[in-house]
Amino acid sequence: MAALRGLRGGLPPFDGEREAEHWVRLREVVRSLCEQAKVGRADQAVDYAEQVVDVLCSAAQQVTGNAGELPELMQRALAGHALACRRSRPDPHRLAGWLVRLQLNYPDGPEVVLSEYAEALGPEGIAAYRRTARRACRELPTVPFGRTPRYDRRRWAVIRLMEELARFTGDVDVEVQWLATDLSTPWQYLRIATVLEDAGRTAEALAWVERGLVATQGSRAEVRLVDMAVDACLRLGKTTRALQLARNAFRDWPGLDTYLKLRTVADRADRWPAQREWARRWLRAQGEDPGGSSVLVQILLWDSEIDAAWAVAAERGCSDRVWASLAAERVMQHPEQVLPVYRRLVRRRIAVGGPDHPTEVAELLESLGVAWEKAADDGRAKFHRYLEELKRECSGNRALLAELARRGM
Structure with missing residues (x-):
């Protein structure tokens, strides 16, 4: 206690001459705390430990020199506090409040691990901790879509608090709440929906995905949201809505992938032939x-x-x-038709260049050779004349010539 009394009024600024003395005093305080938590009166040890942790956290804000040892000292002090709490079983409401205040007042302080306090807090204390943490989280402004989140000390502290609470309790509502403080990207909506889906709360997951679709219109990441929305709708039996979403996705991002997604949904609704014709008509239009x-x-x-x-x-x-x-696909049945296609592709790929062009050009030439052989009896001879002419034109393209030589061309 004597070591602590000397520090209660605050630490003077750490400077070169007195720094060693400060570290000695801090180590003595932590040593005495750990000893009292093990063998002293538990109720007194809790009060002592809280004072020590406060002193160390305050010191962390003053140190300008070598502070490498301070985080370890803070963590040891908090471990002593957890031990004293397990021995004395303090008032759970008061303990919950102190733990929350510690993390909010000192974001750079020691890491609170709730499993070490579970016995002392009990169900009543955990509930009080949860209420206080969620209240602090509700006070954080939500980062809207498209904005860059700025994590000041308060926001960072609250998020860390909520993450640990969600990890310890497995409370989905807690996890969703802290995730929902940052809706700046489509991936946040996906994360929230995934958490809810994994918990078997498909309807709520769909609601979050729908919110994401409204917020992220025009973003390529919306495709992922649509996929999740379609899957959720199908699980909930909302086939018509799933089909509407799949059609919208195909119209907004036409491609083979969205076409196949549309087919999957339409097959479930026994409406594929009509949807296939709609998709083709839309593309032709x-x-x-x-x-x-x-x-x-x-x-x-x-x-x-x-x-x-x-x-x-x-x-x-x-x-x-x-x-x-x-x-x-057409070379076997109509080789004469693909000859001009392959020759055009070869010329274009050579003109584009790039690190991969020797391999791509060589592969096109191999296909061209197959097509020429199938198109005419003297196709092989014609291909070799074409190839020799092309090599003369590309005499300065050493990478291409080396690749052709490697392939025996």
Whole structure:
């Protein structure tokens, strides 16, 4: 107690000459605390421990020199306090209040682990701790979508407090509450919905996803929210709503992935043929947009409608990547048709360049060679003449020539 009395009035500023003396006094205080918590009167040890922790936390705000030992001292002091509490069983409401105030007043202080206080707090103390923590969390302003969250000391302290409470109690409402203080990104809505879904609270998860869809309109991450919303709707038997969401997703982000998601939902509702025709009509209505054409070609390829896919690509165009896929599907039946496609793709890929272009060009040339052999009796000879001419034109492209040589071309 004598060591503590010398520190109760606060520590003088740490300076070079007196710093060693301060550390000696702090170590003595912590040593005496741990000893009293083990063998002294438990009720007195609790009061003593709380004073020691307060002194150390105050000291942490004053130290400017080597403070590396201070966090360890604070944690040892708090461990002594937890031991004294287990021995004395103090008033659970008072203990809960002290633990919350410690964390809010000293965000850089020792880490409170609730499992070490569970016995002393009991159900009544845990409930009081939960009420106080949730009240502090309600006071935090919510970071809206699109804003950059700023974690000041108070916000950081409250979030850490709530995280530990949720971890210890497994309370889903506590976890959702602290997660909901930051709605700045689509992923926060997903995190909240996932927590609720994992707890079997599908309806609430869907409500959060719906909120996220409203907040994040226009964001690519909305696709993930739609996926979760569709799955939740199907589990809840809301097939019509699931189908509406899947259609919206396909319209907003047309692609093979959203098309297949639409098919999955429509199959569940026995409405796939109508939805398939709707999706194709919608894509055709996009005019000469290359992106829409590429998606339509991909879809027709997926549905094994090769001739229809070729007709769309020939009429409206599509991306080089999709042309390559289409040519690979058509080369066996109509090799003469894919020859100009592969030659065009080779030229474009060489012009684009890039670190991967030697490999990609070589692969296209291999496919071109197969097509030429199947298209004409002298196809191999024609391909080799074409290849030699191309190599002369690309004589300065050492990476490409090396890749061709490696493949025996």
